[in-house]
Amino acid sequence: MTSGETITFYGYFRSSSAYRCRIAFNLKQVPYGFVSVHLRKDGGQQKTPEYRALNPQALVPTMVSGDFTLTQSLAIVEWLDETQGGPKLLPEDPNLRAKVRAFAQVIACDIHPLQNLRVLDYLKTELGHDQPVADAWCRRWLGDGLRSCEDLVAKESESGRFCFGDEPGLADICLVPQIFSAHRFGVDLTDMPRLREIHAACEALPAFADAHPSRQPDTEA
Amino acid sequence: MTSGETITFYGYFRSSSAYRCRIAFNLKQVPYGFVSVHLRKDGGQQKTPEYRALNPQALVPTMVSGDFTLTQSLAIVEWLDETQGGPKLLPEDPNLRAKVRAFAQVIACDIHPLQNLRVLDYLKTELGHDQPVADAWCRRWLGDGLRSCEDLVAKESESGRFCFGDEPGLADICLVPQIFSAHRFGVDLTDMPRLREIHAACEALPAFADAHPSRQPDTEA
Structure with missing residues (x-):
């Protein structure tokens, strides 16, 4: 992504892996737009074809920035650390x-x-x-x-x-x-x-x- | 570790995560000494106090190099990629x-x-x-x-x-x-x-x- 591009973050308040990403966004001070994926409503909003097109596992979280779509919380946190400003989340050594x-x-x-x-x-x-x-x-x-x-x-x-x-x-x-x-x-x-x-x-x-x-x-x- | 230091790898033939590390060692052409931790013998050799001192989860694999001890297969593979020669296992982009x-x-x-x-x-x-x-x-x-x-x-x-x-x-x-x-x-x-x-x-x-x-x-x- 280019640094000016807006990040959209698909999560759920109680999801432990979405929670990880929220902390990382906050520590890095990276703004993002939030989309709630309610895991219990409508038989699970994570199971819709639209959401599965972003995340074939039908799990939260997912991050989208332009044409770049990324799943898996640890991958998202390391990507934020490698591409965004703010304090480093992983040590250099x-x-x-x-x-x-x-x-x-x-x-x-x-x-x-x-x-x-x-x-x-x-x-x-x-x-x-x-x-x-x-x-x-x-x-x-x-x-x-x-x-x-x-x-x-x-x-x-x-x-x-x-x-x-x-x-x-x-x-x-x-x-x-x-x-x-x-x-x-x-x-x-x-x-x-x-x-x-x-x-x-x-x-x-x-x-x-x-x-x-x-x-x-x-x-x- | 220094590049001359010998790596000891604790694994088990059937463990999926040990198998990942073996492939990575081979691709990177990094030699290592192997110690078998039999998950079924002696009530589980991974549960001995000696092994738990290396790996508190009592799981395989574990890698030891000098005074550096590392658990978790993905962490081991990325460490090998970052510190050892041979082909890169993760892309630059x-x-x-x-x-x-x-x-x-x-x-x-x-x-x-x-x-x-x-x-x-x-x-x-x-x-x-x-x-x-x-x-x-x-x-x-x-x-x-x-x-x-x-x-x-x-x-x-x-x-x-x-x-x-x-x-x-x-x-x-x-x-x-x-x-x-x-x-x-x-x-x-x-x-x-x-x-x-x-x-x-x-x-x-x-x-x-x-x-x-x-x-x-x-x-x-």
Whole structure:
């Protein structure tokens, strides 16, 4: 895209991956137009042919800039970091950058997709489980995954006020929405003191606070 | 790491994410020492305290180079690409690079983690499902996910002999192990002609063929 081109962002207030992108847009101070894709209304607005033409997975988020269409939250965040101004979300040092990506992928690969709406729908509709079983399923992957994140950060010499230093970046962008989910599902974070500290430091920043699911144009009670 | 330092790679022949890294090591022509972490032996060798000290998720793969330890296959592949010689696995153009990452993440986030051993164990042990239910579960996410990949590649103007051009890269590195899983679980690939063509083009290259699960030091029948 050219720097003057407007970005359109398709998201949903409660989606953890849309939440990540909102934080990144805010940190980079990149303006965008928002289109709500309601995952529960009209049988799921993400399943329309129009939306599938943008995102064949029928998942949020999607970003469009001119004739450039991009899906997948981590790809969107790294694209913003590589093409837009504002503070860097990934460190320059290749080893540290790799560790930041690995931390982000623990969340984006091994925690979040397991609690995706389509997966919980399958557990309930096709496998016949009730909501408490689905909730316990989410708690299991959230608990195991976040404990790994705590370990990774606790033994990281570069860890500071935020996951990998004293400035927020990709790791924190992934962490905060996952802690939001953890609270929602009642995951006990007592044995994760570093994550709780980092979460509090992030929430004190407007870029994170303004991206919260409770403060979006499509927020519902 | 310094360029002379030896890389130790902890993997398992059948792991899709270890398979990705093997292809990347081969394409980049980076030598490494292999340590087998048998996911089924001794109650799971990935669960020992020694291995957890390297990888708190108790998952493969892990890469160690001197005092630098890295987990998560996509992070490992990008680190190899950024720090080692050999052909580039991601394109220079930021828009195309973002699309390659998004394709890789469709697989690494939204297909593969759902068929991870720990997830199938939960379905069987904690939720009481039998193997056919677990297999159908895998087929569902493999089928849906790979159809999205087919769409992404089919409408990509840069797509060529491989997913995003005429040289293999990160997208192909993720695709081939997932097609291996699709065959294993009996997913019908009839309506995915581009993926089948690309898969055949990859398999014709020694870097992919030598990384196949049937040809590893720890391969079992």
